[in-house]
Amino acid sequence: MKHYRKELWFDTSKRREFINITRDIQACIDESQISEGFVLVNAMHITASVFINDDEAGLHHDFEMFLEKIAPEKPYNQYMHNTYEDNADAHIKRTIMGREVVCAITKAKLDFGPWEQIFYGEFDGKRRKRVLVKIIGQ
């Protein structure tokens, strides 16, 4: 069994942002020289997400509206977590969107359907945060 590890770093300019990291993950698979196995991609922070969906700006707007409707950022004092911080909504939003994805690697490629794209979902940005890529296989 072979294994591989890499951290990807992000520093968003906005509080919330979706970044397509599909090519970065394929580059990790290439570097790992693993052709059959699993790749785990997870946020290392608890106010960020890794998820798979469409790379379409309208849909990303719809996700923003949906998340703000069910777990709004403001007013900050609606959340007990917001004493020294103001990011309780980000903890909840990341939970809805998911911490991690596990993807199959087949013949050295991400084994994906036609529209699957991997995103880093930032919900409390404007600072350096990171994603872990871990691959096991052969």
Next chain:
Amino acid sequence: MKHYRKELWFDTSKRREFINITRDIQACIDESQISEGFVLVNAMHITASVFINDDEAGLHHDFEMFLEKIAPEKPYNQYMHNTYEDNADAHIKRTIMGREVVCAITKAKLDFGPWEQIFYGEFDGKRRKRVLVKIIGQ
């Protein structure tokens, strides 16, 4: 390390449907001859889900009501994604229900609690779509 890959295809007659695929996944494990490892089961489409819950019609109705309450299908024009398509709600519903499950394989069987069943969750059906089954182990 051994590895195995299979696609399962579905063609639902309704827009939304839950299909129990537990036996299909166990059949894949049997075919793989892997007795200890992980099986990844994921939708290859971004408007469908794979999730684990109870095989009980009342509960499935409750999930339908819950999902329609927080991410309703109509009116279609509430979503920016719905220009050439009408399935923004399906992208959101699949995100809530989850893209994938990873299950343990122990002694050549799905290592499950008493009521765990694996479902394909379709949210934009009436066309051929598929699920990926990838197994690694020994």
Next chain:
Amino acid sequence: MKHYRKELWFDTSKRREFINITRDIQACIDESQISEGFVLVNAMHITASVFINDDEAGLHHDFEMFLEKIAPEKPYNQYMHNTYEDNADAHIKRTIMGREVVCAITKAKLDFGPWEQIFYGEFDGKRRKRVLVKIIGQ
């Protein structure tokens, strides 16, 4: 490839409870003698969750409020599942919070960001229930 399996049992006194199991999972990794691989931690019951977030009481209260807002326990008769049981809300809450986590193991440790903690999320407690820990790697 090496593999390891353990069940962790819980018997909560309340219907809903979050229990930090991070140390238990690291103890499993220690016992497995696997230094590079993946650990899968999943609820074996369909009204419980395993998720990763912050160990902060205010935030846990916020999650409780959020979950009760979007999938309230009562009135019981709002759910079709609640004929012989009263736990339809628990099935939905566990789905939002997630059934499982997959974590990387690097150099024999949980490969975690600074605030990541693993929780057992109980939504229909007051009885013995369990979590599966399965590790594969080398």
